[in-house]
Every structure is written in C-alpha cells, then in structure tokens.
Amino acid sequence: MKRNFLIAFVLMSINVFAQNIKFSDSISLVINEQNTIFVKAVFNKIDTLNLNFDTGTTELVLTNDVLKNKLKSKPKLYNTIYNLKIGDGNYKTKVYDAELSGHGTDGRFGWDLFKDKIVELNYDKNLMVVHSELPKNIERKNKFTKLKIEFFKDLFLVESKIKQNGVTNKDLFLFDSGYQRTVMLDNDLLQQEKFPTEKMEVINKVILKGAQGNEIPVITSNLKMLKIGKYKLNNVPVQQLTANKPLRDKNIHILGNEVLKRFNIFLDFQKNVVYMKPNSLFNVKYIDRKKNDI
Structure with missing residues (x-):
C-alpha cells in the first residue's frame, strides 16, 4: 500500500512537471508577392505541403487539386481526425476541401490549432x-499596441477605426491573414453607419475569386485613415464588398495581410489578446498603389 502511494505520487509529479515545460517552436515563414504567408507542414506523417496560416479560417483546408493529385494519403473529409506536423508540434485536425487557396500553397490551416498557445508572426x-x-x-514594451480578441462563432475579431472626410467609424474587424489585400469594407455596414463612401476616390473595379471559386465584384477606393490600436495608416487602398459576403449572417469588415504584414504580431490565445508593433514593412507601397502609380 505504501509502495503504491509512492508510485502514484511520483507519477503525479512527473505529469505536473510535463505540463509546466516551457517551449518556443520556431518555424520558417514565407511571404510572397501576393501577401500569402505559408510554412512547410507534414500531413498524416507522409505528405509535405506548403500551407497558408489563415487566421480567418479553422482546422485544415486542402485544395481539390491537391486532394486528387498530390497526396499519398487519401483522407476522409469532414469527420476523421488526422495529424498535422508544423515545426516540432503535432496538431490534430479534421480536413476540408476548397477550390482555391493562397498563391503558391496547397491549402490553409486555421488559428484554432493553437487555442492554448501564443503564436508570434515576425516578418x-x-x-x-x-x-x-x-x-x-x-506587455511592458510601449511599441506594442494591445487589442482584445472578440469571437464570432469560430472566428476572431479586433476593434479598429476608419476615417474619411472628418467621419470616424469604430467597428470589429475579422483578423484575416488569409485575405491577401489590405482591408475589405462591408458596404451595408458602411451605409448603416453613414460612412462617406461617395467621397472616397475610386482606384479600381475588379472581380475577385472566393475560396470556392465564386466571383466577387469589388471596388477598390482610397481610405484616408485606418487606425489599429494606437497606430495609423494613411491613404490605404481598401476594397468595398458589394455582394457575396464571406459571412452570411453578419455584416463585418476584414483586416487583410497586406496590412497585417506591416506589424510583428503576438496572438495570445491563452488570454485572447493581440499584440502588434510596426516592422520594417510598415511603409512599403500597397499593391494597388503600385499599379496606380504606373
């Protein structure tokens, strides 16, 4: 009896010690000309893939082309749990399909793989x-601005401000590193808050492709000011969404990676806080501004 108690105590001590191990797992991060960020990952222990870290999605999504033509694995979609190795970490996830993913990637994985961790993006x-x-x-470094994470279903949002011709709107924005451009403004939400869109200079009108290959008509206009925490970005070419919204039951603006890449970021999924500070990309030209300058 005494011996069994000793064994139980030792096992309990080992378990507590294991739970308190501190670690930092560094993974090479690539960002391409289209603002897609991705890392190498190993799916199901045999398939090496380039995967976009997309904070605007959850779990693992692979393109139909990759599912049909690239994988040695033959995953069952939607319900079966698989292993995804990213760096030294092993994560459990279901698999979903989509027609498209970020440029140069085989698919994307979401923020929820790291629910109990902190993810640093150092550009x-x-x-x-x-x-x-x-x-x-x-938290003590004054250069970092601190934003509270708000959740809508399985997605997370942060508060930001937009300003045009003396009118300022404050809203929650989807924090979406998978969206390759700057900001997607929801037209219905802009009208609801009487934002002066008619005074925004139109830069371009295009048709974009959604993740399922659907066409999305988009107007690109000049926004005088975007404020994220304590940091301001002036004259930002933003997209105005007129149809085919990403969220069917909520009007919402989106912060995309052409803005997010200008900050080094800590995503604290333990306390649900985002820390951001400007990096060496803060003042680089926007893609639509480059086109407009030619």
Missing part, C-alpha cells in the same frame, strides 16, 4: 514561433 525575421507562454516584457 522581420521571417519566422512563425509557437510559444507555450507569452515572452516576458511584451
């Missing part, structure tokens, strides 16, 4: 780092 060092706890002094 200066081209690193994605998964931490077991928030690095010390991040």
